[in-house]
Amino acid sequence: MASSQPYDKQSVAVPGTKRPGQTAHYRNGIWGLIDENTPGVLKTLDEIWDVGxxxxxxxxxxxxxxxxxxxxxxxxxxxxxxxxxxxxxxxxxxxxxxxxxxxxxxxxxxxxxxxxxxxxxxxxxxxxxxxxxxxxxxxxxxxxxxxxxxxxxxxxxxxxxxxxxxxxxxxxxxxxxxxxxxxxxxxxxxxxxxxxxxxxxxxxxxxxxxxxxxxxxxxxxxxxxxxxxxxYPDLVASICYTSGTTNNPKGVVLRHKNLAVATHSNMYGLTLPDNACLLSYLPLAHIYERVCELCTIAIGGRIGYFTGDPLRLLEDAQALKPNFFPSVPRVLNRVYQAAMVAGNAPGLKGTIFKKAVQTKLDKLHATGEVTHALWDRLVFRKIQAVLGGNIQLCTSGSAPISIEVMDFLKIALACEVAEGHYGLTENCATTAKSWPLDSTASGTVGPAQPVNEIKLVDVPAMGYTSEDKPNPRGELCVRGVNCFTTYYKDEKNTKEAVDEEGWFHTGDVGEVDSVGRFKIIDRVKNIMKLAQGEYVALEKIENLYSSTPLIAQIFVHGDGLQSYIVAVIVPDPIQLAAIASPLLGKKISPEDTPALAAACKDERVVNHVMGVITKVAQQNGLKGFETVKRVYLSLVPFSIDNNTLTPTMKIRRKDAYSLYKAEIDALYALGEPSRL
CATH class of the missing domain: 3.40.50.980 (Rossmann fold)
Structure with a gap:
């Protein structure tokens, strides 16, 4: 995509659409809005097959x-x-x-x-x-x-x-x-x-x-x-079930036009060579991989399947030499970590690596360019070879990825690395996508896709409004031909998700910047997505853990950039005293607050508490990603006074996190324990 694109107007607000309590409707700044009546648009999946x-x-x-x-x-x-x-x-x-x-x-x-x-x-x-x-x-x-x-x-x-x-x-x-x-x-x-x-x-x-x-x-x-x-466009093509977090999975009814026009929308600005090759390893049962493969079919490209073993993925990439690598943060973070380990070598090697990275990052931030004749040949060719040496497009979807990793991948792979494809099963993995050569796109999911309109609706309970400065914030709502209209045999959830004007309420809180790029900043409900794309219902998990007498209060926290959850536990003093006394070899009474506070910091006590809650998780059939992997013990209760509880005694998540931010960040800094 040429740099003459209007990077300062990536989404534009449609005049006359702003209403109280919500932003205007945003559309793509280059291509406007497409639908099934747009000339030349692909309307059914068999049309896509015919083209391929x-x-x-x-x-x-x-x-x-x-x-x-x-x-x-x-x-x-x-x-x-x-x-x-x-x-x-x-x-x-x-x-x-x-x-x-x-x-x-x-x-x-x-x-x-x-x-x-x-x-x-x-x-x-x-x-x-x-x-x-x-x-x-x-x-x-x-x-x-x-x-x-x-x-x-x-x-x-x-x-x-x-x-x-x-x-x-x-x-x-x-x-x-x-x-x-x-x-x-x-x-x-x-x-x-x-x-x-x-x-x-x-x-x-x-x-x-x-x-x-x-x-x-x-x-x-x-x-x-x-x-x-x-x-025909309105024919049902697929019922795609999304992992339910609190009960049964929901069946998203997708019509031919939903999938076909979503695919067509993703083709705008797509720069892949003829007979482009995609490496397929993300589950085809999920919508993100399906739409990427439909795009590949629409250009007559090739799809090479991995062997099924994640440990052989790089071996597969080297045998296939793909051009298109749809990926997820979990895999891309590994590529980044491996490169950084190599780059932190002592002596001249490390110095050259750091110089190469800094030079290319400066160029990226100044111009959006990702190639460099000297450093690509000397340093980055080895990193590119890990994925076969021919990658021209790498997409990151399904979960957030850090700005630092995105920028590094752009310069290391020396190709377009697009975050976005921000989308859900409900809208065929298509809502927003970052533009190539946008030097400051990292950290955003880009502007509205050509098939979509996006608006943000106030979430007063969480303090997000369309009038927020410098950027409007609110629940991200999306509309377009790619959006579903019904969950199969589930009127209640359909009504909650899709309003009478056809807007799908995603449950994500978004922010739109001055050039029309969106950023996902929070969840409206206490359901969040981990780095590997799994949803966790934090409140449900808290309720299960609370069933053990040891726990007086628990705050479970998840970070979209991490693949596991952590918790702050306020233990019951009587239970804590009974555990700590034999472990520390001295009698501690439930009233001895200083001794209990010291016990909370002791590794033996923390490990014992971890053992107790791990057993609770197993007894309740929690999945691996729903199991708390690290804990911080505190004697300071969550309360209405310190603003961490609502009057109905529910945890105010944002405030609870603010109170324990340093401790939670320290838990994540330790990394995920390999075995409990």
């Missing part, structure tokens, strides 16, 4: 590293590819077979013709999804982190009658069969031995299910071909 197929017909499309040995596990050093033409044939086979099964009544019976996919990222995931898009079927993705209960809930809620699954999940599905009467057919994506297939077939029949291999489904479709059935 036309560009790429005989070129590589989906790649993987084949397993060359299972013991020890070893993968081929190079990628094996399916072309667009081959995938076109196979999506017709799969789609024809499924359509026949639905027509005959073997599958179906729900409100929508839903089909589940439960697999890690791999070529077959995309083949099935493209088949579903091409034959008016509705995809529902299942994924591991949801847990068994959620899988059972989704199968029933979405009325799944068929699921394409990898062999490792099939036993779970067969055991669940009695509890999920809608399920009729399980298709194994993996190539398995005839003995294993026979065994699974017999087990499936015993629980009243049909078992098929992927090859059998394709063979049936080949023998009974049906031409693809065109989609």
């Amino acid at each position: 197929l036309k560009v790429g017909k005989n070129t590589p499309f989906l790649g993987e590293r084949r397993v060359v040995s299972t013991n020890p596990l070893k993968f081929a050093p190079t990628y094996t590819w399916l072309t667009y033409g081959e995938v076109d044939t196979r999506r017709k086979y799969v789609g024809s077979a499924l359509h026949s099964f639905f027509q005959s009544g073997e599958l179906g019976g729900g409100e929508f013709p839903t089909v589940g996919i439960w697999a890690a990222n791999r070529p077959e995931w995309q083949i099935v999804d493209i088949a579903l898009q091409s034959y008016q079927k509705v995809s529902v993705s299942l994924y591991d982190t949801l847990g068994k209960d959620s899988v059972e809930y989704i199968i029933g809620h979405a009325h799944l009658t068929a699921i394409f699954s990898t062999s490792d999940h099939i036993p779970t599905l067969l055991k669940l069969a009695p509890k999920v009467p809608t399920l009729k057919m399980v298709v194994c994506i993996d190539a398995i031995s005839s003995d294993a297939a026979k065994l699974l077939q017999e087990w499936s029949e015993a629980v009243g299910l049909t078992f098929k291999t992927f090859a059998e489904v394709e063979a049936y479709g080949k023998a009974n071909p049906i031409e693809p059935i065109r989609a």
